[in-house]
Amino acid sequence: MGRCRQCCCCLCCPCCFVLGTLPAILLLGAVLALFLALAFADRQMNLSEVEELCEAAAYFMDTELAHTVASQRNLDAWxxxxxxxxxxxxxxxxxxxxxxxxxxxxxxELADWEIDGRSGRWKNRVIASVTNGTLKEKAELPEFVPLHEIPVAFKEARVLRFNGRELLPDSMFNATLADIARLHPDSADSTFMFGSFDLGGSVCRILLLLPVSRFYPRIGHKAIFPVMRSIMVTLSSFCKLQTMTYSVEHPERLLAIGPGNVNLRRIPKFDGGLNVSDRVGLGSQSTRGLSLLWYGVNPSKWWHALHTDVQDNVLIELVSATNVYVFPRELFWNTPSDVNITGEYHKIRLEPGQGLAIPSNFLHTVEHLSDSRLAVNYFFEPEFGEMQWPNGKGNYYTEMAEANKSHLAMRSLWFGSVGQLWDRFNIGMYMHSWKMEVL
Structure with missing residues (x-):
C-alpha cells in the first residue's frame, strides 16, 4: 500500500496506519466473531445435552410419578x-x-432404571426354605460394636448391632407422633404420612403409572402432552394421602394403612438435622442420604414384606420393640435357583435404643410388635465412586461399578437433583409407589 500525499512515513501517519492495519483488524474481528459463534454453539449444544440428561434423570426409579405430573414450575425447578x-x-x-x-x-424404558429386582425371586425361595426347614434361625446374635465400627458392617457385608442412644438425642426416644406434630406446628398440616399398605396409594399407582409408562414414551412433547399432564395433576391431587395432623387425630387411620413413614427432613426438629454419616464414621463418602421415621404395624405376616435396600443403612428402634429378620447375601450367592436355600438367618429383637446396621442388598424385613412402635432409618447414598467395598459381597454400588458404571453416574445426577429440589425450592419427590419420599 502506498503512502498518503501528506506524509513521508506511513508509520507516523494516522491515515496510513488505519489503511494499513484495517485488513488485520477485520481479520481479527472475523476470527473473534467465529470464536464467539463456536463458543455459543458449543454452549447451546452442551445445554441441550445436559437438558436431555436431566430429563432422563427425572425418570430414574419411580420419580416419574412426581416429575411428570408436576406443574410447569416444578419442571422448571428440576x-x-x-x-x-x-x-x-x-x-x-x-x-x-x-x-x-x-x-x-x-x-x-422406565423399567430399565429400576433398582435391583432380584429380591422378589429371593423372597419366594426364602419362604419355601424356611417352611421346609433348610433355612434356620441363627442361635447367636450379631456382634455388638461401638459407633465408629458401623462401617465395618458395610465393608465386610456383616450384620452388626450398636447402641442407638449413643447416636441419637435422648429426646427422640419414647416420643409419640403427637409430640412430633407439636414440634412442627407450621408444617404438620402439610406433611403427608405414607402408608406401605394404603389402598389409596396402590390405586393411585395404577391410575398414574400406567399412563406415564405407556403413553409418555410414545407421545413425548407432542400437543397432547399438556392435556395429559393436566389430567395427571388432577389425579395426583385426588390421590394425596392424609396429613400428619389428621393421622394423629385419627389413630385408626394409621392402623388401616399399615407401617408408614415420614421423611425426617419434613420434621427437622425431631433429630435436629443430625449428620448421621459423620457420626458413624462415613464422613464425606456419603454427604446426603434418605432418612425416614417409621410408625405403625404390619398387618400381614413378616415374610410378606421381605425386601432389599440398595443403600447401606442403619435402623434404630425408638418406641416399643420389633423383630428384624435378615438374610445375608451369601445364602443366595452360589445356590441354584431351583433348590432350597441351606443356611442360617438372623432374627434380632430390637428394643428401644438399640440399632442394627444392614449392608446393601441384604434381604430383610421387620415384624412390628406394638401399635405405638416408632423407629428411624438412615440410608447412606454414596458420593460417585465411593462406598464400593471390595469385600462387601453383593454391595449394589460395587456390583454396578463393574457392570454399568454410567448407571451410577445417572443415579448421582438423580439423587443430587432431588436433594437440591428440596433444599432450594421445598419441592419433594416421591418414589416406590407413593410409599416413600426422597428429599
Whole structure:
C-alpha cells in the first residue's frame, strides 16, 4: 500500500496506519466473531445435552410419578437444579453421562432404571426354605460394636448391632407422633404420612403409572402432552394421602394403612438435622442420604414384606420393640435357583435404643410388635465412586461399578437433583409407589 500525499512515513501517519492495519483488524474481528459463534454453539449444544440428561434423570426409579405430573414450575425447578448438579459432578461422572447420551442409552424404558429386582425371586425361595426347614434361625446374635465400627458392617457385608442412644438425642426416644406434630406446628398440616399398605396409594399407582409408562414414551412433547399432564395433576391431587395432623387425630387411620413413614427432613426438629454419616464414621463418602421415621404395624405376616435396600443403612428402634429378620447375601450367592436355600438367618429383637446396621442388598424385613412402635432409618447414598467395598459381597454400588458404571453416574445426577429440589425450592419427590419420599 502506498503512502498518503501528506506524509513521508506511513508509520507516523494516522491515515496510513488505519489503511494499513484495517485488513488485520477485520481479520481479527472475523476470527473473534467465529470464536464467539463456536463458543455459543458449543454452549447451546452442551445445554441441550445436559437438558436431555436431566430429563432422563427425572425418570430414574419411580420419580416419574412426581416429575411428570408436576406443574410447569416444578419442571422448571428440576431442570435448573439438575443442570447445576451436573456441573458439580466429577469429570468422570460427566464423561460417563455424555457417553450415555451420545449412544442413546439415556432414553431407556422406565423399567430399565429400576433398582435391583432380584429380591422378589429371593423372597419366594426364602419362604419355601424356611417352611421346609433348610433355612434356620441363627442361635447367636450379631456382634455388638461401638459407633465408629458401623462401617465395618458395610465393608465386610456383616450384620452388626450398636447402641442407638449413643447416636441419637435422648429426646427422640419414647416420643409419640403427637409430640412430633407439636414440634412442627407450621408444617404438620402439610406433611403427608405414607402408608406401605394404603389402598389409596396402590390405586393411585395404577391410575398414574400406567399412563406415564405407556403413553409418555410414545407421545413425548407432542400437543397432547399438556392435556395429559393436566389430567395427571388432577389425579395426583385426588390421590394425596392424609396429613400428619389428621393421622394423629385419627389413630385408626394409621392402623388401616399399615407401617408408614415420614421423611425426617419434613420434621427437622425431631433429630435436629443430625449428620448421621459423620457420626458413624462415613464422613464425606456419603454427604446426603434418605432418612425416614417409621410408625405403625404390619398387618400381614413378616415374610410378606421381605425386601432389599440398595443403600447401606442403619435402623434404630425408638418406641416399643420389633423383630428384624435378615438374610445375608451369601445364602443366595452360589445356590441354584431351583433348590432350597441351606443356611442360617438372623432374627434380632430390637428394643428401644438399640440399632442394627444392614449392608446393601441384604434381604430383610421387620415384624412390628406394638401399635405405638416408632423407629428411624438412615440410608447412606454414596458420593460417585465411593462406598464400593471390595469385600462387601453383593454391595449394589460395587456390583454396578463393574457392570454399568454410567448407571451410577445417572443415579448421582438423580439423587443430587432431588436433594437440591428440596433444599432450594421445598419441592419433594416421591418414589416406590407413593410409599416413600426422597428429599
Amino acid at each position: 431442570n435448573e437444579v439438575c443442570r447445576e448438579v451436573f456441573d458439580n459432578l466429577s469429570f468422570e461422572a460427566q464423561q460417563l453421562l455424555r457417553e450415555m447420551r451420545s449412544s442413546g442409552r439415556h432414553r431407556k
